[in-house]
Amino acid sequence: MYNEPIFLQPEFKERIWGGTKLNEIFNYDIPSETTGECWGISGHANGANRIKNGPLQGKTLAEAWSHHRELFDNEEGEEFPLLVKILDSKKDLSVQVHPNDEYARDVEQQNYGKTECWYVIDCEEGAEIIFGHHAKSQEQLAAMVEQSQWNDLLHRIPVKPGDFYYVPSGTIHAIGEGIQILETQQSSDITYRVYDYDRTDKNGEKRELHLDRSLDVTNVPHVNPVLERTQWSEDGIDKEKLVEETYFTVHHWTLQDKSHRITSENYQLFSVLDGEGTLTTDKGIFSFVKGDHFIIPATVESYMLEGTASFITSVSNK
Structure with a gap:
């Protein structure tokens, strides 16, 4: 019987908005000064962790899920269902939204949509997130997006260490600059960008937006989830x-x-x-x-x- 914890080697992702806090806070050996994400527990094809110890050392979590389902209580599903990340936002992340399972399967041919949640590890004073919007109808949402009425549309919330937010699929959201969070989510890498502050990448190109699909999946009106900690x-x-x-x-x-x-x-x-x-x-x-x-x-x-x-x-x- 496999009777020990499974330690995982983190996978790192460089992002236009990333920084160096993953090294400063957690002593990770990050690849660059624009490291935005540590994928700590992942079986996803875009960043499956390797196992560091035990009989499965060197195998990926995805391989363990496929061939040793007894380790996971014989849970059903083609993919390991969850993904745990730590994010460092030196700059604002794009304003974005994620689809639900049905839309992900029908449109993206992916198994999972993306519902997630955030635990604020640390942040700069005055740091904010974008969580939800003020549009009352799909028509109003589309018009405000088309007219770039971002200040009127987007709902901003100040954050502090220890705060927690539940972000169901269909929620417009963004992590603001100066925040480090731990994110627990469905194992999905589908992101639809709504707005990216008109910034450009290292090649001088604006990043792609996904307005049609964003409008398809956004919950209208926005309703804040009720949490009882x-x-x-x-x-x-x-x-x-x-x-x-x-x-x-x-x-x-x-x-x-x-x-x-x-x-x-x-x-x-x-x-x-x-x-x-x-x-x-x-x-x-x-x-x-x-x-x-x-x-x-x-x-x-x-x-x-x-x-x-x-x-x-x-x-x-x-």
Whole structure:
């Protein structure tokens, strides 16, 4: 039986809006000074992580999903369902929107649309996100986009560390400059750009917009999701449920000493936001540090955590 955590090698993505905070905060060996994304837990074809330890060392998470489904409680589906990223926005991201599953299958021939959620790790004072819009109808939305009425259309929200946002498919959104977030999402890389501030890439070209498809998939009117963040202590860990919805359940865990023995009915995804410690299974003791990403497979019957650390954890609900 596979009785140890699966540690994953991050994949990095250079972006026009990226910076160096992934190195400064998490000590990642980033490829450039415009590194925007760390794909920490991914089976996606555009950036599947390699496994760093154990019997499957050197294999990708996608290969593990395809050939060792018992590690994932024999969950159905052609692809690993979730993708966990850390983003560093030195500059504003484009204003964008993502399709739902049905649109992704029908139009993009992809298995998943993209519902996501954001945990704000850190940000500059005065940092903002764009979350939703003020149009009351599809006709008004199309007219405001065509007339570039961005200040009137887009809803801006100031953010601070520890904030959390649930971003269902169809939500117009953008991460503003000076923010680092952990994003838990469906395993999808479909993005429709609505507006990109008329900026150009290194070749002097404006990036492509996708206005027709953006208007197709945007929810009108925008409705802010209602979240009930609940906190409790369990197994020697302070826990907070951030969201529980169709595709995933996401928690924030704080470990301050030593947990009790923890059992789980499903595989769990972990990203270490801060601190360090050890994870113990019947197989042995495994160290983790800030910036690590790992999965506790369904074949691990129980485990213990020890140290001082905080995590974002998630499970698939599909």
